[in-house]
Amino acid sequence: MTGPLSPAAARRVYLTLTVTRWFPVGLVIGLFTLLALERGLSVGQATSYAAFSGIVVFLLELPTSGFADAVGRRPVLLVAGVVNVVVGLLYLRAHTFWGFVVAAMAMGVYRALDSGPMDAWFVDTVHATDPGAEVAPTLSVQSAVLSGAIGVGAVGSGLLVAWHPFASRSALELPLMAFVGLNVVHLGLTAVLLREHRQGSAPGAAERQLSDSVRQVPRVIGSGLNLLRHNRILAGLVTVELFWVTAMTVFETFQPIRLAELFGSESRAGEVMGPAAAAAWAMSALGAALVARVSARIGVARAAIWCRILNGLGAAAMGLATGPAGLITAYLLTYAVHGAGGPMHLTLLHREADATNRSTVLSMNSMVMFVGSALVSPLLGLLAQATTTQTAMVTAGLVSVVGFWFYRPALRDERHPDATARRGP
Numbered sequence: 001m002t003g004p005l006s007p008a009a010a011r012r013v014y015l016t017l018t019v020t021r022w023f024p025v026g027l028v029i030g031l032f033t034l035l036a037l038e039r040g041l042s043v044g045q046a047t048s049y050a051a052f053s054g055i056v057v058f059l060l061e062l063p064t065s066g067f068a069d070a071v072g073r074r075p076v077l078l079v080a081g082v083v084n085v086v087v088g089l090l091y092l093r094a095h096t097f098w099g100f101v102v103a104a105m106a107m108g109v110y111r112a113l114d115s116g117p118m119d120a121w122f123v124d125t126v127h128a129t130d131p132g133a134e135v136a137p138t139l140s141v142q143s144a145v146l147s148g149a150i151g152v153g154a155v156g157s158g159l160l161v162a163w164h165p166f167a168s169r170s171a172l173e174l175p176l177m178a179f180v181g182l183n184v185v186h187l188g189l190t191a192v193l194l195r196e197h198r199q200g201s202a203p204g205a206a207e208r209q210l211s212d213s214v215r216q217v218p219r220v221i222g223s224g225l226n227l228l229r230h231n232r233i234l235a236g237l238v239t240v241e242l243f244w245v246t247a248m249t250v251f252e253t254f255q256p257i258r259l260a261e262l263f264g265s266e267s268r269a270g271e272v273m274g275p276a277a278a279a280a281w282a283m284s285a286l287g288a289a290l291v292a293r294v295s296a297r298i299g300v301a302r303a304a305i306w307c308r309i310l311n312g313l314g315a316a317a318m319g320l321a322t323g324p325a326g327l328i329t330a331y332l333l334t335y336a337v338h339g340a341g342g343p344m345h346l347t348l349l350h351r352e353a354d355a356t357n358r359s360t361v362l363s364m365n366s367m368v369m370f371v372g373s374a375l376v377s378p379l380l381g382l383l384a385q386a387t388t389t390q391t392a393m394v395t396a397g398l399v400s401v402v403g404f405w406f407y408r409p410a411l412r413d414e415r416h417p418d419a420t421a422r423r424g425p
Contacts, residue, residue: 004128004197011138013193014122018142019149020186021118026153027160027175027182030256030273032091032100035172037257038266039095043389047253047381049100051374056108057115058370062363064112073121074196080113081187088180092173121196128197147285151278158274161267171267175274227361233413234352234361236406238368240308240345243403245372246396249380250315251280251334254393255327261389262324276328283332284339291340300347301411305404307341312401319393348410 005013036046068076087110090103119139126133157175164171228235255276259269295303314334321327353361376396384392 004125005195007126007130007133010122010125014118014138015142015145016193017118017186017190018145020182020189021114022146022149023153023156024179024182024186026150026155026274026278027157027179029150029154029157029277030252031157031172031175031270033253033256034260034266034270034273035091035170035176036094036100037260038170038172041097041100042385043257044378044381044385045097045100046257047249047384048378049097049104050253051104051377052101053104053108053111054370054374056105057112058367058374060109060112061115061366061370064115068113068117068120072196073117073124074190074194076113076117077121077190077194078187080110080117081183081190083110083113084183085180085187088176088183092176092180121194125197144285147281151281154274154276154278154281156274157277158271161270161274164267172270175270227364231352233409234349236409237345237348237352238365239406240403241365241368242372242376243312243400243406244308244341244345245369246376246380246403247311247315247334247400248338249373249377250318250393250396250400251331251338253377254380254384254389254396255318255331257384258318258321258327258389258393259324262327272324272328276331279332280335283336287336287338287340288343291344294340295344295347299411299414300344301407301414304341304344304348305407305411307337307344308404308407309401311337311341312397312399312403314397315400316394316397319390319395319397348407351410 004010032050033046036049037043041049064076083106087103087106090099090106094100094103119142122138123135126135126138156178160174160178161171164174166174228238256269256273259272259276260266263269263272291303291307294306298306311334314330314337317330318327318334321330349361349365350358380392380396383395
């Protein structure tokens with residue numbers, strides 16, 4: 001077996017595969033929902049089928065992490081790449097609610113497999129030859145490259161939909177075809193470029209590690225629930241996720257639905273959705289950059305509270321918009337606040353964790369987000385079907401605002417660090 005890549009070579013591979021991984025994602029932002037509507041699904045069905053993806057990720061997140069540790073990052077990434085190609089093909093062939101459910105579940109499997117192994121491979125590869133190497137600068141560059149790749153892909157999606165060279169097929173299908181083709185390219189590059197140097201292990205060690213990771217699922221959930229019972233701050237932070245995903249459903253799922261209503265065409269909405277999504281990612285990055293200055297003046301917890309309030313109001317404003325220009329403007333501003341709220345929330349979470357439970361804290365927050373999304377999205381879809389899309393969007397935005405209340409224990413602790421906010425009643 002050849003030795004590990006040099007840090008410079010690992011960095012080149014890491015950034016190259018980041019581009020090939022995330023550019024295709026930009027091509028399909030918002031299109032899965034539009035495609036479902038175009039193929040005859042109701043708004044309720046279009047918002048419900050995606051819940052299955054979140055449930056699958058919730059169930060597989062921890063086992064797949066153990067799988068990557070047990071058998072290696074490269075094999076897991078190759079399996080994930082194959083699954084992602086299948087995902088695209090399933091969406092292309094989906095014409096019924098259950099067809100979209102199957103595609104969404106496959107997407108959940110892919111997301112669970114793909115979550116983490118690439119970053120872990122890069123860090124491990126660099127440290128294999130330079131144990132003291134600082135990887136944070138490259139991780140920051142990778143985050144910027146990821147956002148740029150999605151943004152460029154989103155613009156390309158709009159152009160492909162507008163081009164529509166195959167009159168016999170839906171204009172929304174060409175970006176999805178490109179998504180499949182580029183995922184094949186990414187799979188090939190992963191197989192060729194990504195080398196992994198792993199030390200030999202005792203027979204059966206991988207199987208035992210994988211088995212342990214599966215058994216950890218109820219243990220981690222139990223440990224997380226125990227933390228929540230004894231830490232009011234952490235319980236509040238995790239509860240915020242339930243309200244946050246309510247607003248996220250508005251600007252991630254209902255945005256393309258409302259655009260299609262305003263334009264009277266899913267294809268026309270697809271043309272606009274690409275550039276709008278690209279601009280939204282840029283606004284998210286801007287919000288994340290500016291919030292550091294704001295939090296330095298008013299505190300992290302207070303900044304998080306304002307982000308939660310403004311994000312929810314922005315989602316409600318999207319529902320109140322009566323034209324495409326107003327909707328897109330509200331969408332961009334809401335996404336900027338969404339980008340600002342992320343690092344504030346993460347900072348507060350890390351304050352409540354230490355080396356012994358950090359992974360548990362982050363996993364619990366992530367799991368609540370996935371479960372919340374799986375519950376909220378179908379409910380809002382049913383509300384939209386019973387009333388109007390706008391009613392569902394405004395309701396979701398106003399409900400999301402309520403989440404600010406659960407930041408209050410963190411705010412009190414920030415003002416009075418020696419208080420007893422962490423202890424339960």
